[in-house]
Amino acid sequence: MLQNIKKKARAYSPWIFHAHAGGCNNCDIELAACFAPRYDLERMGIQLRNNPRHADILIVTGPVTKQISSSLRRIYDQVPNPKVVVACGSCALTGGVYNRDDGKPNYALAGPPEKLIPIDISVPGCPPKPESIIDGVMLALEILRKK
Amino acid sequence: MKTGLARLAKELLRNSLRPVTANYPAIPEHARPHEPGEEVRGRHRFDVEKCVGCGACQTVCSSGAISVTDSGIERVLRIDLSTCIFCGRCRDICPEEGLQLTPEIPSAQPYGDILKTFKVEHSVDLSSCVGCGRPTYPKKQIETVRMRIISNLDKVNVDSARRDMDIYLKYCLNCRRSLSYIFGTHPRKLY
Amino acid sequence: MNLIELIIQATLLTSASFILGTIYNYEIRKISARLQSRRGPWLLVPKPLRKSLGTTRILQPLYDIIKLLCKETIIPPTARRRLFISAPLFALLCLVASSTIIPIGEYSALSSFDLSLVALLYLLLAVPFTLILGGSVSSSPWGIFGGQREADLMLAYETPIVIGSFTTAIMAGSMSIKEIQVAQTLSLPYLVLNPFAAAAVLLGIIGKLHLKPFDIPEAEVEIVAGPATEYSGKLLGLMEINKMLLTSVCIGLFINLFMAGGAVPGVTLNNPLTVLTYLAEGLIIVAVASLIHTLNPRFRIDQALDWYIKTAALLAAVGLCWAYILRYIYPAISG
Numbered sequence: 001m002l003q004n005i006k007k008k009a010r011a012y013s014p015w016i017f018h019a020h021a022g023g024c025n026n027c028d029i030e031l032a033a034c035f036a037p038r039y040d041l042e043r044m045g046i047q048l049r050n051n052p053r054h055a056d057i058l059i060v061t062g063p064v065t066k067q068i069s070s071s072l073r074r075i076y077d078q079v080p081n082p083k084v085v086v087a088c089g090s091c092a093l094t095g096g097v098y099n100r101d102d103g104k105p106n107y108a109l110a111g112p113p114e115k116l117i118p119i120d121i122s123v124p125g126c127p128p129k130p131e132s133i134i135d136g137v138m139l140a141l142e143i144l145r146k147k
Numbered sequence: 148m149k150t151g152l153a154r155l156a157k158e159l160l161r162n163s164l165r166p167v168t169a170n171y172p173a174i175p176e177h178a179r180p181h182e183p184g185e186e187v188r189g190r191h192r193f194d195v196e197k198c199v200g201c202g203a204c205q206t207v208c209s210s211g212a213i214s215v216t217d218s219g220i221e222r223v224l225r226i227d228l229s230t231c232i233f234c235g236r237c238r239d240i241c242p243e244e245g246l247q248l249t250p251e252i253p254s255a256q257p258y259g260d261i262l263k264t265f266k267v268e269h270s271v272d273l274s275s276c277v278g279c280g281r282p283t284y285p286k287k288q289i290e291t292v293r294m295r296i297i298s299n300l301d302k303v304n305v306d307s308a309r310r311d312m313d314i315y316l317k318y319c320l321n322c323r324r325s326l327s328y329i330f331g332t333h334p335r336k337l338y
Numbered sequence: 339m340n341l342i343e344l345i346i347q348a349t350l351l352t353s354a355s356f357i358l359g360t361i362y363n364y365e366i367r368k369i370s371a372r373l374q375s376r377r378g379p380w381l382l383v384p385k386p387l388r389k390s391l392g393t394t395r396i397l398q399p400l401y402d403i404i405k406l407l408c409k410e411t412i413i414p415p416t417a418r419r420r421l422f423i424s425a426p427l428f429a430l431l432c433l434v435a436s437s438t439i440i441p442i443g444e445y446s447a448l449s450s451f452d453l454s455l456v457a458l459l460y461l462l463l464a465v466p467f468t469l470i471l472g473g474s475v476s477s478s479p480w481g482i483f484g485g486q487r488e489a490d491l492m493l494a495y496e497t498p499i500v501i502g503s504f505t506t507a508i509m510a511g512s513m514s515i516k517e518i519q520v521a522q523t524l525s526l527p528y529l530v531l532n533p534f535a536a537a538a539v540l541l542g543i544i545g546k547l548h549l550k551p552f553d554i555p556e557a558e559v560e561i562v563a564g565p566a567t568e569y570s571g572k573l574l575g576l577m578e579i580n581k582m583l584l585t586s587v588c589i590g591l592f593i594n595l596f597m598a599g600g601a602v603p604g605v606t607l608n609n610p611l612t613v614l615t616y617l618a619e620g621l622i623i624v625a626v627a628s629l630i631h632t633l634n635p636r637f638r639i640d641q642a643l644d645w646y647i648k649t650a651a652l653l654a655a656v657g658l659c660w661a662y663i664l665r666y667i668y669p670a671i672s673g
Contacts, residue, residue: 012398044379121257132254
């Protein structure tokens with residue numbers, strides 16, 4: 001019964017931290033649009049915080065540039081358990097438009113985020129529509145309920 | 148409403164009583180109450196009749212999301228939607244209008260299934276060279292090229308072109324080069 | 339009343355204060371959202387989502403607190419551990435004690451002893467100190483900045499609250515909150531008799547609850563989270579509980595000192611319906627406060643100090659003089 005209350009509370013109030021790891025910022029604008037009046041994530045009790053220590057869900061956007069790769073690892077460690085990581089956009093999944101045609105690695109990237117931190121949910125699109133981001137967050141709530 | 152305060156009160160009242168929020172996760176259609184425009188670029192769809200498997204889409208893909216793999220006598224065109232940036236260059240360059248971008252937006256998935264669901268595939272048959280047996284070009288591409296050349300050439304050249312194409316289109320490029328004098332299909336024969 | 343009844347009433351009052359604080363914070367979020375033409379946390383969840391997201395989210399701040407209490411707590415290794423942990427605990431103790439001094443309607447556990455107003459103001463003064471302390475030992479520059487800003491702001495908002503509260507004590511002739519509440523039922527509510535003091539205390543409360551023109555210590559974009567930057571998990575849950583209790587205690591203070599604690603014509607103080615009128619009056623005051631919260635940007639700290647001294651402290655001083663004048667003009671009404 002107490003376990004039920006715990007799981008319910010975890011699913012009813014997830015707080016999001018948005019880690020911007022390089023890229024063109026379009027995914028960040030779409031994520032900000034999710035908290036705008038048209039698609040309002042505050043209805044589900046979700047708050048966008050700016051402190052990873054307060055967050056449950058970590059949303060990573062952008063291909064990870066070399067300058068931010070150490071910070072991304074530190075941010076991931078600062079999020080308290082239980083946590084869910086969502087990779088948002090093509091760049092966060094496979095490097096997106098920053099891949100070279102001949103398959104060699106890009107000089108500025110440290111690889112997609114999956115090389116640094118374990119990812120739970122992927123949201124495709126370039127940029128992903130706010131509906132896809134909301135679907136991703138609802139899937140994250142299911143995972144949080146199970147953890 | 149002359150005073151600013153009265154206008155503010157009116158706007159606040161309108162905002163409180165008519166929020167613009169779309170009832171999204173509850174009613175999916177409510178997010179898009181109007182028809183999505185035809186220019187919305189979403190998941191790709193290969194037209195099974197029209198796509199000839201030429202691979203022009205792969206040459207212009209901005210992010211390298213399209214891969215063309217030949218294995219045996221089958222050519223598989225695969226578009227990786229997790230790398231695609233939905234720019235539409237592949238659709239613009241396709242000479243047969245065989246690749247369309249539908250308004251369906253791919254939605255979120257758990258990370259493990261990433262390659263199984265975020266891709267679009269299409270396969271065409273390759274024809275084999277009669278001389279050496281290696282796979283050459285897709286059958287449909289050869290047929291389409293043949294029809295297009297015959298329908299666009301002027302009357303003086305169309306007969307000889309048709310006779311030559313009947314011979315050399317069955318061979319791969321290497322066999323064609325080495326056997327063209329024998330076949331009599333070398334272009335210099337006309338001089 | 340004997341000791342057992344006292345303990346039971348005190349426990350009930352604290353839990354009721356906590357739930358009331360939850361509802362007030364929900365109302366702040368809901369009204370802010372509605373004025374921005376979006377829906378806030380759902381009052382009634384749409385039908386297709388009820389299975390996975392619950393039926394109503396009116397206790398949303400409570401879900402936040404339970405989630406935080408079940409999370410892992412990360413304490414930075416360079417912080418001073420004992421002070422870091424005991425700062426929110428001390429604030430919790432002060433707030434639990436002060437929530438037993440605020441009467442709700444006719445139920446008043448400890449508010450009827452002499453000088454309860456002084457005890458309440460003293461306990462409420464300790465809460466910003468714990469924020470400053472918690473921020474300063476966090477070993478993070480954001481915590482230190484937040485603590486500094488909280489110290490500056492505290493000088494600003496405590497003045498109108500204290501002067502305004504003592505004005506009501508002067509008008510009622512006693513320093514006990516219960517006596518002040520009862521004295522208003524014999525004459526008019528002090529909101530009507532002395533609106534200057536009421537305005538001063540309300541403006542002070544808006545600063546104390548860190549609502550929008552004055553949410554300087556918790557400024558999001560400037561310093562990451564102020565004193566709460568390095569707190570996570572169970573300690574952050576404690577800070578949120580403190581926030582709920584502080585909201586309820588401050589609003590309760592205003593209602594009891596200025597609006598006769600829920601007694602309206604027709605509902606005297608001995609009637610259990612005063613709980614409902616108390617709730618209704620609390621919701622109205624929170625609505626006014628959240629209107630101000632939504633429509634204003636954040637002040638700079640020097641602008642906030644300036645504004646408080648020029649407007650709110652001046653209003654409190656005028657209210658004090660007006661209370662003395664009232665004694666001579668209407669000796670029958672005011673004690």
